[in-house]
Amino acid sequence: MRIVTWNINSVRLRLDMVLRLVDDYGPDVLCLQETKVVDDAFPLKELAARGYVHAHVRGMKSYNGVAILSRLPLSATGGTLWCERQDCRHVQAELPGGIELHNFYIPAGGDIPDPDLNDKFRHKLRFLDELAAWGEALEDRQKPRILVGDLNIAPLENDVWSHRQLLNVISHTPIEVEKMDAMMRAGEWVDAVRHFLPATEKLYTWWSYRSADWGLSDRGRRLDHIWVTPPLVPHLLGYTVMREARGWGPKPSDHVPVMIDLAV
């Protein structure tokens, strides 16, 4: 089973790149974030024509939006609202084999890394606290689960281009990393990419639009993640971070797809 997660930053604007991705890599399941489209306007037909006839999308006007597109049947589709907001930041579904899939778009958190001065950062931290409580409350600890998405946190030193220079930059602050760690422990999540790539190796999935030459300066961060629960760890076959997609132009997403293969 091949699963991809990608923050597409407008699925309508970049539908051609989504189709290129599915043509080139043929994932069984494609999870998108920042689709930025209401459900009625989601380009489902184009994906169904490629075999992705199973879909669960949850979008809103202008912001956020998450989607699961699948060639495999989806059941028990749903999603949760977090922090008493209507934001479309989570969808879930069950895949064949009883695998529970969660697709998240965690708030970015704004610029000022102080929850007392910055409502957006306060929201992000609350969201993480709710995710930890949710992980703690998950029933059936033996259930195979996959969590993907733009989690907007780069937890390890080598998940950013400069640990020292980003310590006070939202996405890499100690408080966020601590809360993400708590969330991982609560749900017994395993980082499926770092399962293969040692923590001493740098890896990024996002490069800002605000730098002239993203590839040369390479000031990236690993914001996009795929986690699995322990029953799936022995089934992990490998991962791919599609760095080349950052150059799919002339107007690429600032995030690239992350993919894992599972022997299930």
Next chain:
DNA sequence: ATGGTAGCGTAGCTA
């Protein structure tokens, strides 16, 4: 220390 770009939707918010 600052400003840099992008999408949506057409001003200003969000990233």
